[in-house]
Amino acid sequence: MTDYQLLIQRYDPEHDNEPRLQRFTVPGDHTTSVLDALLYVQQKRDVTLGLRWSCRMAICGSCGVMVNGIPKLGCKTFLRDYHSDITIEPLAHFAVEKDLIVDMTQFLAHLSAIKPYLINDYSGTALHKQTPTQLAKYQQFSNCINCGLCYSACPQFGLNPEFLGPAAITLAQRYNLDSRDNGKAARMPQLNGKNGAWGCTFVGFCSDVCPKQLDPAAAVNQAKVESAKDFIISMFKP
Amino acid sequence: MQILQTDIIVVGGGGAGLRAAIAAAEAAPQLGITLLSKVYPMRSHTVAAEGGAAAVTLRSDSAAAHFHDTVSGGDWLADQPVVEFFVKQAYRELVQLEHWGCPWSRQQDGNVAVRRFGGMKTERTWFAADKTGFHILHTLFQTSLKYPAIKRLDEYFMLDLLRAGDQVVGVLALALNSGELVQIQAKSVILATGGAGRVFHYNTNGGIVTGDGMALAYRHGVALRDMEFMQYHPTGLPGSGILITEACRGEGAVLLNKHGKRYLQDYGLGPETPLGQPQNKQMELGPRDKLSQAFWHEQQAGRCGDYNGHAVVYLDLRHLSRAHLQQRLPFICELAKAYVDIDPAQEAIPIRPAVHYTMGGIATDINCQTSLPGLYAVGECASVGLHGANRLGSNSLTELLVFGRVAGEQAAHYASQCPPADSKALSVQSEMSQRWLNRRFGTNTTDSVAQLRHDMTLAMEQGCGIYRTGEGLAQCQQQLLGLQQRYQQLKVTDRSKVFNSELLQYLELGFGLDVALAICSAAMARTESRGAHQRLDSGMTARNDAGFLCHSQLYYKAHNLPHLSWQAVQISSLPPAQRSYSADNVSATNSVDSTPGTQP
Numbered sequence: 147m148t149d150y151q152l153l154i155q156r157y158d159p160e161h162d163n164e165p166r167l168q169r170f171t172v173p174g175d176h177t178t179s180v181l182d183a184l185l186y187v188q189q190k191r192d193v194t195l196g197l198r199w200s201c202r203m204a205i206c207g208s209c210g211v212m213v214n215g216i217p218k219l220g221c222k223t224f225l226r227d228y229h230s231d232i233t234i235e236p237l238a239h240f241a242v243e244k245d246l247i248v249d250m251t252q253f254l255a256h257l258s259a260i261k262p263y264l265i266n267d268y269s270g271t272a273l274h275k276q277t278p279t280q281l282a283k284y285q286q287f288s289n290c291i292n293c294g295l296c297y298s299a300c301p302q303f304g305l306n307p308e309f310l311g312p313a314a315i316t317l318a319q320r321y322n323l324d325s326r327d328n329g330k331a332a333r334m335p336q337l338n339g340k341n342g343a344w345g346c347t348f349v350g351f352c353s354d355v356c357p358k359q360l361d362p363a364a365a366v367n368q369a370k371v372e373s374a375k376d377f378i379i380s381m382f383k384p
Numbered sequence: 385m386q387i388l389q390t391d392i393i394v395v396g397g398g399g400a401g402l403r404a405a406i407a408a409a410e411a412a413p414q415l416g417i418t419l420l421s422k423v424y425p426m427r428s429h430t431v432a433a434e435g436g437a438a439a440v441t442l443r444s445d446s447a448a449a450h451f452h453d454t455v456s457g458g459d460w461l462a463d464q465p466v467v468e469f470f471v472k473q474a475y476r477e478l479v480q481l482e483h484w485g486c487p488w489s490r491q492q493d494g495n496v497a498v499r500r501f502g503g504m505k506t507e508r509t510w511f512a513a514d515k516t517g518f519h520i521l522h523t524l525f526q527t528s529l530k531y532p533a534i535k536r537l538d539e540y541f542m543l544d545l546l547r548a549g550d551q552v553v554g555v556l557a558l559a560l561n562s563g564e565l566v567q568i569q570a571k572s573v574i575l576a577t578g579g580a581g582r583v584f585h586y587n588t589n590g591g592i593v594t595g596d597g598m599a600l601a602y603r604h605g606v607a608l609r610d611m612e613f614m615q616y617h618p619t620g621l622p623g624s625g626i627l628i629t630e631a632c633r634g635e636g637a638v639l640l641n642k643h644g645k646r647y648l649q650d651y652g653l654g655p656e657t658p659l660g661q662p663q664n665k666q667m668e669l670g671p672r673d674k675l676s677q678a679f680w681h682e683q684q685a686g687r688c689g690d691y692n693g694h695a696v697v698y699l700d701l702r703h704l705s706r707a708h709l710q711q712r713l714p715f716i717c718e719l720a721k722a723y724v725d726i727d728p729a730q731e732a733i734p735i736r737p738a739v740h741y742t743m744g745g746i747a748t749d750i751n752c753q754t755s756l757p758g759l760y761a762v763g764e765c766a767s768v769g770l771h772g773a774n775r776l777g778s779n780s781l782t783e784l785l786v787f788g789r790v791a792g793e794q795a796a797h798y799a800s801q802c803p804p805a806d807s808k809a810l811s812v813q814s815e816m817s818q819r820w821l822n823r824r825f826g827t828n829t830t831d832s833v834a835q836l837r838h839d840m841t842l843a844m845e846q847g848c849g850i851y852r853t854g855e856g857l858a859q860c861q862q863q864l865l866g867l868q869q870r871y872q873q874l875k876v877t878d879r880s881k882v883f884n885s886e887l888l889q890y891l892e893l894g895f896g897l898d899v900a901l902a903i904c905s906a907a908m909a910r911t912e913s914r915g916a917h918q919r920l921d922s923g924m925t926a927r928n929d930a931g932f933l934c935h936s937q938l939y940y941k942a943h944n945l946p947h948l949s950w951q952a953v954q955i956s957s958l959p960p961a962q963r964s965y966s967a968d969n970v971s972a973t974n975s976v977d978s979t980p981g982t983q984p
Contacts, residue, residue, distance in 0.1 A: 189834035203432060206590060243561055244880075262529065273479055275494030278491075284487070
């Protein structure tokens with residue numbers, strides 16, 4: 147066991163005027179994750195520490211935090227990879243509710259806004275056929291765990307919370323690219339708007355931090371192409 | 385106190401809860417539906433299911449075959465009319481998910497692909513790579529956004545059920561972001577709160593799987609049924625218990641002991657199948673209870689390896705190509721790399737059994753209805769009678785869909801006819817709960833929620849593990865009673881309102897302790913061995929149909945041991961017979977002596 151130094155951002159809205167960093171010493175070995183360390187603090191040092199978590203295996207998307215300024219999943223980030231103080235803060239660009247817990251309301255509103263479900267006229271009972279090639283077109287984009295790390299990485303979302311953001315645009319592309327879907331026309335107004343794909347300035351940091359290697363930046367770029375085509379087509383329509 | 389009114393409350397935003405909410409919205413669009421969950425729906429533990437969902441799909445397969453596998457897999461403790469209904473509805477529900485956009489893995493011709501799974505005699509498990517639960521959950525969540533009738537209360541914790549006489553007429557909930565109590569009045573309530581795996585120490589379950597709904601129904605007089613049957617999944621990562629899916633074995637992975645030898649042929653699952661040629665229901669494709677029990681015997685015989693102080697065996701995928709692993713098991717590759725630093729294409733993964741699934745739960749009939757009018761239960765929190773003494777992998781994701789739909793439709797039908805309840809009585813009940821809650825706060829001298837929870841999970845692991853003895857169970861029961869007394873003295877020290885984790889964990893622990901005592905008490909009463917419940921005591925090591933072909937039903941007694949009664953199993957077409965997973969009669973006969981619980 148090695149002792150690690152954690153600096154955890156604390157904020158209790160009932161007592162604090164502003165956030166502060168609090169130091170904790172946490173024992174860890176080569177398997178100890180940032181989440182394990184935070185739970186150690188909550189169980190052994192300070193029961194008031196607020197954080198979200200559940201699955202411990204990088205699939206439920208609950209435990210996103212900033213680790214030394216980079217958005218990370220706490221459960222998939224390991225103390226072994228840090229050699230000095232480890233600063234843990236709530237996800238950037240979201241309002242902090244308490245300690246490491248942020249307000250996800252806006253994020254969820256953006257996901258809902260792009261109509262993230264199959265839209266088509268099909269009313270039969272048989273399966274749609276979908277070849278592995280057709281599946282591969284959208285499969286990667288269907289793997290988003292809604293952790294929100296890409297929003298913390300996105301400078302545009304930081305400036306303008308109305309910007310749909312990487313995950314929502316990726317989700318729109320996931321459905322637009324699905325061979326079973328005819329809903330692109332219903333989603334394009336959102337993607338075309340000033341808070342849609344064009345809000346992105348292609349920094350690309352979203353793809354760097356994605357814990358599932360989804361490449362949301364590519365999805366956003368594809369959405370821009372779709373949006374441009376949509377615009378050109380609309381010019382020739384009466 | 386805020387008062388909300390709706391028609392149907394669904395508690396729990398996992399697969400069962402979302403499917404129920406959608407079914408209710410489709411069945412009765414005029415009704416208001418409130419989906420309440422202690423976490424955002426996409427955090428629910430359905431998300432962690434990996435392998436797949438079962439339904440008869442191939443032409444060569446049949447409902448009768450799926451029925452037979454499920455009933456024998458459950459060691460004849462499943463209610464057969466329920467299984468018959470389930471296997472007939474399964475395919476339709478998986479197709480429904482396909483119509484909602486689930487990215488099922490496909491064959492070259494565009495049809496859905498099916499894979500092998502433990503205890504299933506043919507390929508019938510639909511999958512979305514190795515993230516099937518994740519994709520089902522997100523498909524359902526995203527689809528639920530289409531229905532304006534479904535209003536969500538995310539991060540609300542159910543504190544109690546509201547009652548008007550016998551009838552359940554709502555839920556009292558704690559808004560986690562404000563600490564305020566909210567009274568939600570409804571005509572019917574569906575519990576879809578998941579299992580109770582977290583009352584054990586080593587498990588595959590997320591931190592939220594704490595048995596809340598089970599305990600509340602139980603405290604209100606509904607029976608918990610078949611609680612002695614806890615499933616140990618044979619392949620969890622050492623220490624963390626993180627799930628390594630059975631689909632690995634479906635794809636051909638084999639289990640090796642520390643000598644690099646296959647061992648399942650020694651436990652009635654042989655003969656050994658050649659590498660790369662998995663045979664349905666044999667060897668590594670035997671059912672979970674048998675495989676976890678075989679691990680226990682290997683450990684007793686000193687043939688397990690060591691990983692950071694944990695006894696392990698090894699899951700070997702090295703004979704499968706890297707491309708195949710990346711296509712079929714990408715998440716497993718990711719998990720193995722992150723959590724044990726292993727590339728499965730090059731090295732076998734150390735694994736050991738970990739608690740995975742609660743077969744028992746809130747007793748319901750085939751319509752998901754409990755004994756309280758207006759109260760329904762579905763999914764892992766419920767015992768509808770499908771899994772018997774051992775659940776087959778890939779039956780539970782389908783269960784969420786088949787019975788989620790039933791629960792939603794039934795609750796909608798009931799809500800459409802039910803008169804509104806007397807809200808005055810509800811205010812009295814709510815005020816009492818508020819005062820009860822206010823009295824939880826104070827200071828502790830020595831104990832803490834974390835310490836009590838730790839002691840509970842270790843007691844359960846020691847007393848109610850893969851193999852059980854009368855002595856160990858009695859000791860566990862005493863420990864649990866002692867823990868309940870300590871819990872009565874325990875106070876919540878954090879008085880904050882906003883996201884008070886200590887309060888939440890305190891409430892979850894109270895629920896967990898009730899469920900743990902139910903598990904232990906049912907295990908003591910069942911003095912036979914069946915499925916996932918295995919006794920080492922003399923005279924109890926075999927299945928005893930004359931005495932125990934029945935469900936245990938536990939009724940809550942405050943500050944006391946539960947009252948137990950037995951309920952006959954419904955057997956419609958398949959009389960009890962020997963459960964066999966061996967193609968080799970000689971090996972099967974030999975194994976009877978060495979494997980407790982196998983019928984001679």
